[in-house]
Amino acid sequence: MIRFENVSKTYKNGTPALTNVNLDIEKGEFVFLVGASGSGKTTFLRLLLREELPDQGRILEAGRDIGALPKWRVPYLRRNIGCVFQDFRLLPNKTVFDNVAFALEVIGRPRSTIDSQVPQILELVGLGEKAKNLPGELSGGEQQRVAVARAFVNRPLILLADEPTGNLDPSNSESIMALLERINRTGTTVVMATHDKNMVDRMRRRVVELEKGEIVRDQVRGVYGLDETSAQ
Amino acid sequence: MNVYIRYAFKETFANLWRNRMMTIAAVLTVAVSLSLVGSALLLKQSAAQASAQWQAGTRVTVWMQPKSSGGEIASVQSALALSPIVKSCVFLTKQQNYLEAKKLLPATEFSVLSPADMPSGFQCVPVVPSDAATIESTFRSQPGVYSVTAPDQQIRQMEHAIRIIQIVFLALAAVLLLSASVLILNTIRMAIFARRREVSVMKLVGATNWFIRGPYITEGFIQGLIGSLFAIGAVTALHVWYPLHNEFTLTSSAVWGTDLVVLALGVSIGSIGSAIAIRRFLDV
Numbered sequence: 001m002i003r004f005e006n007v008s009k010t011y012k013n014g015t016p017a018l019t020n021v022n023l024d025i026e027k028g029e030f031v032f033l034v035g036a037s038g039s040g041k042t043t044f045l046r047l048l049l050r051e052e053l054p055d056q057g058r059i060l061e062a063g064r065d066i067g068a069l070p071k072w073r074v075p076y077l078r079r080n081i082g083c084v085f086q087d088f089r090l091l092p093n094k095t096v097f098d099n100v101a102f103a104l105e106v107i108g109r110p111r112s113t114i115d116s117q118v119p120q121i122l123e124l125v126g127l128g129e130k131a132k133n134l135p136g137e138l139s140g141g142e143q144q145r146v147a148v149a150r151a152f153v154n155r156p157l158i159l160l161a162d163e164p165t166g167n168l169d170p171s172n173s174e175s176i177m178a179l180l181e182r183i184n185r186t187g188t189t190v191v192m193a194t195h196d197k198n199m200v201d202r203m204r205r206r207v208v209e210l211e212k213g214e215i216v217r218d219q220v221r222g223v224y225g226l227d228e229t230s231a232q
Numbered sequence: 233m234n235v236y237i238r239y240a241f242k243e244t245f246a247n248l249w250r251n252r253m254m255t256i257a258a259v260l261t262v263a264v265s266l267s268l269v270g271s272a273l274l275l276k277q278s279a280a281q282a283s284a285q286w287q288a289g290t291r292v293t294v295w296m297q298p299k300s301s302g303g304e305i306a307s308v309q310s311a312l313a314l315s316p317i318v319k320s321c322v323f324l325t326k327q328q329n330y331l332e333a334k335k336l337l338p339a340t341e342f343s344v345l346s347p348a349d350m351p352s353g354f355q356c357v358p359v360v361p362s363d364a365a366t367i368e369s370t371f372r373s374q375p376g377v378y379s380v381t382a383p384d385q386q387i388r389q390m391e392h393a394i395r396i397i398q399i400v401f402l403a404l405a406a407v408l409l410l411s412a413s414v415l416i417l418n419t420i421r422m423a424i425f426a427r428r429r430e431v432s433v434m435k436l437v438g439a440t441n442w443f444i445r446g447p448y449i450t451e452g453f454i455q456g457l458i459g460s461l462f463a464i465g466a467v468t469a470l471h472v473w474y475p476l477h478n479e480f481t482l483t484s485s486a487v488w489g490t491d492l493v494v495l496a497l498g499v500s501i502g503s504i505g506s507a508i509a510i511r512r513f514l515d516v
């Protein structure tokens with residue numbers, strides 16, 4: 001589903017963000033991307049969204065070299081990738097329903113599709129009752145669930161999550177993880193950048209660790225770090 | 233497709249309403265500047281029309297001296313007939329000019345004249361109205377010619393004055409049009425800024441670039457359109473209550489042409505303003 005071939009990226013100020021990264025992620029995999037701040041996790045996700053282009057190497061998604069896509073095709077690429085962020089990025093003046101509907105509306109889906117899909121996805125994330133609330137009236141965990149609903153409503157092939165539990169308490173983090181797992185079980189490839197050590201250790205999924213832009217570890221059933229306490 | 237159109241219109245009017253003060257300023261500036269452009273165009277057309285009418289009636293009169301001999305008259309006549317820039321000439325006898333003078337002069341002054349005092353003359357039509365001056369300079373010094381008169385000079389002065397007014401109008405209009413497009417640009421910049429969250433979400437979920445740009449382009453277009461409709465109203469009013477002489481009054485079709493120019497200018501100013509705003513402030 002996702003393949004990085006010798007990918008390097010250096011920012012204009014000369015900071016190397018990724019150096020010679022090679023990685024294969026199969027369809028339906030759940031991958032944790034771990035590493036200290038500045039290790040290149042966010043760059044990795046931005047490259048997948050084609051918000052950045054690599055300086056060297058190729059990135060393939062669903063068999064296609066995304067660097068070779070003409071600019072006007074990029075939106076269509078992004079329709080296959082759902083995104084969740086630490087700061088939710090909901091529209092504060094739209095209701096929960098409208099926030100999720102917005103994602104379908106702006107890619108030209110007809111009203112009938114919106115009216116059938118949005119309630120369904122809100123049920124899935126457990127917010128059927130709160131469809132008419134504004135994001136400000138929800139807890140952080142609920143807001144993040146709206147964001148997941150928005151990312152998944154168009155049934156993307158890939159779901160990217162950048163520190164989705166970073167602003168949440170443990171029990172809310174738990175429910176977001178459960179949600180991502182559920183989405184993963186539908187066959188969606190999930191790539192999640194995180195600092196949440198407990199979560200990674202408990203989930204026992206594939207872990208890719210970046211350090212200074214290089215992959216230093218790729219473990220099938222990994223834990224957050226091999227150092228310190230988690231090494232046991 | 234109609235999903236896109238509905239979305240663009242909904243967003244456009246929401247933006248226009250949100251920024252209504254800026255919108256009003258932009259629309260009024262477009263209206264005033266385009267009214268000036270329209271008036272300048274009307275003025276140009278009606279001046280051209282009036283001077284064409286005057287020139288079509290241009291007559292050059294070659295007055296002979298009252299005491300000129302028959303030979304002199306005959307040689308001027310043949311010279312006029314041979315001249316390639318003279319279309320036709322009518323010979324006016326002393327008697328005819330005497331009767332003409334009787335019509336023009338008060339009886340007390342006329343009573344001292346006799347037909348013998350009157351000059352005879354040739355009233356000539358030039359092939360091209362602007363040749364009147366050449367005819368004048370050619371025949372003025374012919375033997376037996378008293379003077380040559382052509383109405384050309386006044387028309388020229390008139391045209392000169394109209395051209396200056398027109399240049400002033402157009403210069404003002406150019407400055408105002410520039411400020412109109414800057415105002416439109418600024419309105420759209422503000423609309424984009426107010427919507428930056430929406431725009432970032434739209435990019436994220438894969439809205440096409442034209443879908444994102446759509447409402448802002450329509451917004452500038454509509455501001456230009458409304459402004460030019462006001463200006464068309466002003467131009468039409470100017471046409472209907474024309475403060476000038478009949479010869480200046482234009483046909484409706486000439487006004488239609490001006491209206492079209494005003495409309496096209498308004499719409500393109502709006503579109504250019506929004507295009508620049510989109511290029512600079514909407515990163516898609």
